[in-house]
Amino acid sequence: DSVIEVEDLYYTYRDGTRALAGLSFSLPRGCRVALMGPNGAGKSTLLMHLNGIYLPQRGKVRVMGQEVNARTAREIKSRVGLVFQDPDDQVFSSTVEEDVAFGPVNMGLPPAEVKRRVDEALAAVQMEEYRDRPPYHLSYGQKKRVAIAGVLAMGPEIIVLDEPMAYLDPQGKDTLLEILDRLHRRGTTILVATHDVDMAASWADLVVIIKDGRTLAQGDPSLLVRED
Numbered sequence: 001d002s003v004i005e006v007e008d009l010y011y012t013y014r015d016g017t018r019a020l021a022g023l024s025f026s027l028p029r030g031c032r033v034a035l036m037g038p039n040g041a042g043k044s045t046l047l048m049h050l051n052g053i054y055l056p057q058r059g060k061v062r063v064m065g066q067e068v069n070a071r072t073a074r075e076i077k078s079r080v081g082l083v084f085q086d087p088d089d090q091v092f093s094s095t096v097e098e099d100v101a102f103g104p105v106n107m108g109l110p111p112a113e114v115k116r117r118v119d120e121a122l123a124a125v126q127m128e129e130y131r132d133r134p135p136y137h138l139s140y141g142q143k144k145r146v147a148i149a150g151v152l153a154m155g156p157e158i159i160v161l162d163e164p165m166a167y168l169d170p171q172g173k174d175t176l177l178e179i180l181d182r183l184h185r186r187g188t189t190i191l192v193a194t195h196d197v198d199m200a201a202s203w204a205d206l207v208v209i210i211k212d213g214r215t216l217a218q219g220d221p222s223l224l225v226r227e228d
């Protein structure tokens, strides 16, 4: 059964730019998905729909059977964790701990449960020893891990990352791949928007290629050989 279904999705920005133009695809539960396509293809716009930041203007997005709309958007945000490309768009509290706690506190969870989740999320990204530090002073890769921890602390079934490897050094990339592996083994569905053909080919179970706001191809990573 599908964990995410996008059906004939359209989205036009206020200035008239049509970013999505009849996009459709569906993702099986627990898979590792690479979302690919040239700049301007509509990847970021799509990601914003998957966790209810943008609502469909036409067409549908369903997350585990639940339709994303104004009424469900809040719940969807805790089911689908979105990690932005730039951690500075996402990490803003005065300590790492506070930052990771932001989502679960906002969900109205009791303090003991918030603490349990923060501890677990910081351990998952190997950032426990930084919990009292201001994120401001961390390296780019460390900030990225804090952003991921903040998303994990919400307990999402699906995690979506926009260009997660960008600007990371080789060690940072390895650490991130280990984090994604652990999430995958736990059964989390992971969608990564990336330009990195090598990563997509070696890591993904499923590749979705979009262009001009539509699905160009969807299939196993061998289809990349023909594409690029």
Ligand code: ADP
Pocket: 013, 014, 015, 017, 018, 019, 037, 038, 039, 040, 041, 042, 043, 044, 045, 046
């Ligand atoms: P990608 O992430 O694949 O590069 P985007 O979703 O960012 O694609 O962009 C899709 C199209 O929408 C592009 O033509 C882009 O210029 C346009 N676009 C993106 N964000 C905005 C915005 N805030 N206002 C107007 N147009 C936008």
Ligand code: ADP
Pocket: 017, 039, 040, 044, 085, 163
């Ligand atoms: P990416 O391809 O990595 O998503 P973009 O360059 O498409 O990055 O977009 C970077 C930021 O600029 C995004 O927040 C996007 O919404 C915004 N943006 C992109 N194109 C436009 C546009 N034509 N008008 C206004 N904002 C845009």
